Amino acid sequence: MVLDIVSWVAVVLIFVSATAILISHDWRISLGALAVMYLAAFWLVTRHLPFAMSTVKLITGWMVVAILGMTRLGLGETTQEDTFFPRGIWFRITLMGIVALVSIGAAPRIEDAIPGLGLPVIIGGLLLIGGGVAHLGITSDLLRVTLGLLTVLAGFEIIYAAVESAILVTGLLALVNLGLGILGSYLLVAGSIPLESEEDEA
Amino acid sequence: MNAPILWIGLPFAVGLFILFFMRNRFAAWLGGTIAAILALIALIFPIDTALLVASVSIKISPAIQFFGRSFELNTADGPLLAMIYGLAAFWFFGTEASKTESRFVALGLMIVALLTASIAVEPFLYAALLLEVAAMLVVPLLVPHYQKAGRGVVRFIIYQTLAMPFILFSGWMLAGVEASPGDLGTTIQAGTMLGLGFAFLFAVFPLYNWIPMLMEEAPPYATGFLLWVLPTFTAIFAFGFLDRYAWLRSTPSIADAILFAGVFMVASGGIFAALQRHLGRILGFAAIAETGLLLLVMSLRTSEFTTIAFLTLIPRGLELTVWALALSIIKRKAYTLRFSEVQGLARKYPVAVAAILLAHLSMTGFPLLAGFPSRLALWQGLAVESLTISFWVFVGLLGLLVAAVRTLAVFVMTSSETKWEWNETWTQTIMLVIGMLGLFLLGVFPQAMQPFIASLPTLFEHLGQ
Known part of the structure; x- marks a missing residue:
């Protein structure tokens, strides 16, 4: 009973953090929300995976947050902003509301198709996948694209942990998450380093 | 000798070595040569078959366990490996001619190794x-x-x-x-x-x-x-x-x-x-x-x-x-x-x-x-x-x-x-x-x-x- 309550709290945290990532213009808030999201996802993953393996996902997630945070901090304040896509907060909140409604509506059918997953796990996973896809659809900013991809992956990992518990998969998924974090950092930094010839480097 | 180590581990390690320690010209030659040698080995030596070279018996074993899962390259994979590493060698030798950065060879070798692993994983x-x-x-x-x-x-x-x-x-x-x-x-x-x-x-x-x-x-x-x-x-x-x-x-x-x-x-x-x-x-x-x-x-x-x-x-x-x-x-x-x-x-x-x-x-x-x-x-x-x-x-x-x-x-x-x-x-x-x-x-x-x-x-x- 207590475990179920905590799981539902984790789902609420996931909804709040995914919405914060989607609507916030401040990268600090976005990365903070990502860290909270990984904590909530960690709890949902522990429902099906052993604690040690779930911890790998939490630590990896927080490492990614640290990598992105340090990179973004080093870049200082930039004015890069999407101009083409809708930027209104209410548009994004509505978008997340639609994702939440679809997730809640689809969850019982998925529970019927894959018995034993548990409604909190399904809803939490779908919220993140939907939130991430919505995010990817409305941005072209590099940090935001990275956040969107990490969100989608976190949602997928919550659901996939219930059906696959191989150590190799957990390890490779951690590698993919870390890789996306490093890649996001690289792409953020690329272009800000002056061009040096081979002779200069020597 | 082990096939996954030879065609996955070795090129990946060489890729890492080139990435951190080598410059353009040598990187292209080393990467290309390694890929060409791996292609030749795949073509000449069948995997999981004992061969007598002079007085030495050589057998490339097909599988390795990694985190509880198997990476396996069988005899049938030989021509495929030869094709992949042969073409990769051509790409790497071309690096110097195309004036591409040396990390192309390093990352290229690592990419080909990882993709070979994708064929081998079970x-x-x-x-x-x-x-x-x-x-x-x-x-x-x-x-x-x-x-x-x-x-x-x-x-x-x-x-x-x-x-x-x-x-x-x-x-x-x-x-x-x-x-x-x-x-x-x-x-x-x-x-x-x-x-x-x-x-x-x-x-x-x-x-x-x-x-x-x-x-x-x-x-x-x-x-x-x-x-x-x-x-x-x-x-x-x-x-x-x-x-x-x-x-x-x-x-x-x-x-x-x-x-x-x-x-x-x-x-x-x-x-x-x-x-x-x-x-x-x-x-x-x-x-x-x-x-x-x-x-x-x-x-x-x-x-x-x-x-x-x-x-x-x-x-x-x-x-x-x-x-x-x-x-x-x-x-x-x-x-x-x-x-x-x-x-x-x-x-x-x-x-x-x-x-x-x-x-x-x-x-x-x-x-x-x-x-x-x-x-x-x-x-x-x-x-x-x-x-x-x-x-x-x-x-x-x-x-x-x-x-x-x-x-x-x-x-x-x-x-x-x-x-x-x-x-x-x-x-x-x-x-x-x-x-x-x-x-x-x-x-x-x-x-x-x-x-x-x-x-x-x-x-x-x-x-x-």
Whole structure:
């Protein structure tokens, strides 16, 4: 009973953090929300995976947050902003509301198709996948694209942990998450380093 | 000796070594030599068979355990490894000629090693994860540290990342379909998931918009490598799915879906190529059309399925290498690669221009060139299935031919008084000439591929039966 309550709290945290990532213009808030999201996802993953393996996902997630945070901090304040896509907060909140409604509506059918997953796990996973896809659809900013991809992956990992518990998969998924974090950092930094010839480097 | 260590661990370690400790010229030679040696070993020494060399008995054991899962390369994988590492060697030797950064060789070796791991891993659907890691390693090649990332690379990484969850989840669902084949709902869900996953991986219409974008914003040699390496391994991965799951092979609607995806790619790739005014974008659309041809081969219900597929894959590697190398050389003179900038370059870069045109014509399926035998075999298969499909494939290939003629016209568009020059270096000339000879050799003597092609179908037990 207590475990179920905590799981539902984790789902609420996931909804709040995914919405914060989607609507916030401040990268600090976005990365903070990502860290909270990984904590909530960690709890949902522990429902099906052993604690040690779930911890790998939490630590990896927080490492990614640290990598992105340090990179973004080093870049200082930039004015890069999407101009083409809708930027209104209410548009994004509505978008997340639609994702939440679809997730809640689809969850019982998925529970019927894959018995034993548990409604909190399904809803939490779908919220993140939907939130991430919505995010990817409305941005072209590099940090935001990275956040969107990490969100989608976190949602997928919550659901996939219930059906696959191989150590190799957990390890490779951690590698993919870390890789996306490093890649996001690289792409953020690329272009800000002056061009040096081979002779200069020597 | 252990096969996964030899063909996965060793190139990965050498890649790391080059990345941290080596510079341009030596990196290209070391990477190319290592890849060539690995190709030769794969060709000469059968895996899991004891050989007596002088008084020493040598046996390459096939499997290794890693985190509780097996990585396995069998005897049947030998020709495939020889093909992959042979073509990779050509790419790496070409690095110096194309003046690409040394990390191309380092990351290229690591990418090929990871993709080889994707063939070896058991259960095979974990390959989706390795494909994703390899795709991430490609990105630093596409975006040099001094250049801002463009939209193409962002879309590329988004599509590759979205493919992975679809494939992994569909793999899990497919096991359920195998257990209860009568469950139509699960079958449709699994098929849809798998289709979406491969649509992202193969960059099926309309998900290929990142390819022409990348060809404009990224170095052509690195992008060409990406357009060779990822679709090749994705195709092998897809063959694995078709081989393992009988219902995927026997469901007509799945074959039709693959067929129509292929036709769309060939027709749209060819037509769009004919309309371009940018040499890089033309290459991009030609590669899209070629991937479409691969999909068409996959949809054929013929016993020659795997033979035609590998007959398409081997020349594709050579065509893209030659084309991308020649474009890299031209790009140093005409940075944007637009038609307006490359006018008349045939008299200044004759070898590079000839290489571009030959590679292009080979992709079109021009007689006497490497692409011709596979196109001929494909036409025979398609003509039996549907004349409408054959017509649209013809339209696509005609579009590629029009693009080739337009490219030729632009290259020779100069006054007759302009003097002939030879601005390619010796290394560039030698690499391009070897590539062009290879294109002719595979076109005139396609039986040269026979040692590979004869044994490659044994990789897949059930395909083509």
